[in-house]
Amino acid sequence: MIWFVTEDGKYRIESLTSKTFAGALRVITEGLWQNEAVSIATEVDKNPKAAEELLELCADAALDGVSLVAVVVKTGEVVAALFSKIKVKTPSEKPFFEIFMKERCTQASSLALVNFMADFYGRCNLFELYNVDCSFDLMFLATLQEYRKQNLGTLLAKYSIEVARKVRDGSVVPMNVAELGPKYSHLKKAKGVETYPKICQTLCTARATQKLIENFKFKVHLTVPFSEYVFDGKRYTERIGDENAICQIAALPLYES
Numbered sequence: 001m002i003w004f005v006t007e008d009g010k011y012r013i014e015s016l017t018s019k020t021f022a023g024a025l026r027v028i029t030e031g032l033w034q035n036e037a038v039s040i041a042t043e044v045d046k047n048p049k050a051a052e053e054l055l056e057l058c059a060d061a062a063l064d065g066v067s068l069v070a071v072v073v074k075t076g077e078v079v080a081a082l083f084s085k086i087k088v089k090t091p092s093e094k095p096f097f098e099i100f101m102k103e104r105c106t107q108a109s110s111l112a113l114v115n116f117m118a119d120f121y122g123r124c125n126l127f128e129l130y131n132v133d134c135s136f137d138l139m140f141l142a143t144l145q146e147y148r149k150q151n152l153g154t155l156l157a158k159y160s161i162e163v164a165r166k167v168r169d170g171s172v173v174p175m176n177v178a179e180l181g182p183k184y185s186h187l188k189k190a191k192g193v194e195t196y197p198k199i200c201q202t203l204c205t206a207r208a209t210q211k212l213i214e215n216f217k218f219k220v221h222l223t224v225p226f227s228e229y230v231f232d233g234k235r236y237t238e239r240i241g242d243e244n245a246i247c248q249i250a251a252l253p254l255y256e257s
């Protein structure tokens with residue numbers, strides 16, 4: 001589904017499909033694992049095997065059918081992607097990440113990145129804070145370097161929030177495992193969700209996304225300096241190269257209460 005075409009006709013925001021899946025993974029590989037703060041801090045940027053393992057989190061999210069891409073209209077090239085996931089309240093966030101770490105991560109870097117996500121989400125229970133049973137997680141956002149600062153991240157976030165609101169009316173179609181290709185044929189198909197997201201949530205590790213959520217009036221519920229985290233003997237901030245770098249969890253209610 002096409003959500004938006006920019007006024008100059010250059011870019012299209014559309015739902016992720018089997019046709020754009022490989023391009024979206026390329027954006028995550030080149031744009032996220034190479035440039036994002038936690039990926040740098042845990043040296044995922046230097047470890048292709050770890051980066052490859054972590055792509056499975058994107059594939060798993062893709063199955064929910066709520067991820068979006070920005071495509072160059074002329075060429076069809078995917079230049080930005082936002083992988084989102086519908087999360088239903090379970091006793092804790094940990095089991096999914098724990099299983100993923102145990103079964104899929106062979107590298108210290110991939111283990112550390114997933115562990116960071118599990119730890120960070122474990123510090124702020126948005127289901128309880130908002131008293132909701134389902135949330136829409138804007139999980140992995142990246143724009144290829146040469147396409148940044150052209151509003152694509154903002155457009156992806158804006159239309160992802162619209163997608164989040166549409167889950168309620170049943171118009172969102174999950175992707176089939178087969179659409180992701182043979183590499184991910186071992187994944188389980190998306191569970192039919194009997195509820196719908198009441199909030200949108202995100203874990204923000206970049207200044208740009210911290211700006212972006214401020215623009216969308218998300219409420220920040222947790223701010224932690226990256227200096228608190230350590231990987232392989234170095235504080236995260238040392239590899240990130242910014243002593244003041246912070247990470248935030250923020251949320252936005254999707255409906256008026």
Ligand SMILES: CC(C)(COP(=O)(O)OP(=O)(O)OC[C@H]1O[C@@H](n2cnc3c(N)ncnc32)[C@H](O)[C@@H]1OP(=O)(O)O)[C@@H](O)C(=O)NCCC(=O)NCCS
Nearest residue numbers: 035036142143148149150151152153154204205206207208
């Ligand atoms: C974060 C990222 C996706 C933003 O993509 P983008 O397409 O450049 O986003 P936009 O052009 O819509 O910019 C979003 C906002 O961030 C601001 N911004 C963009 N780059 C910025 C930077 N390096 N520092 C501070 N603010 C920045 C923009 O000015 C804009 O705010 P405004 O509308 O108030 O001016 C992109 O920088 C990226 O891929 N980074 C590496 C991966 C990453 O860190 N992902 C996010 C993990 S939470």
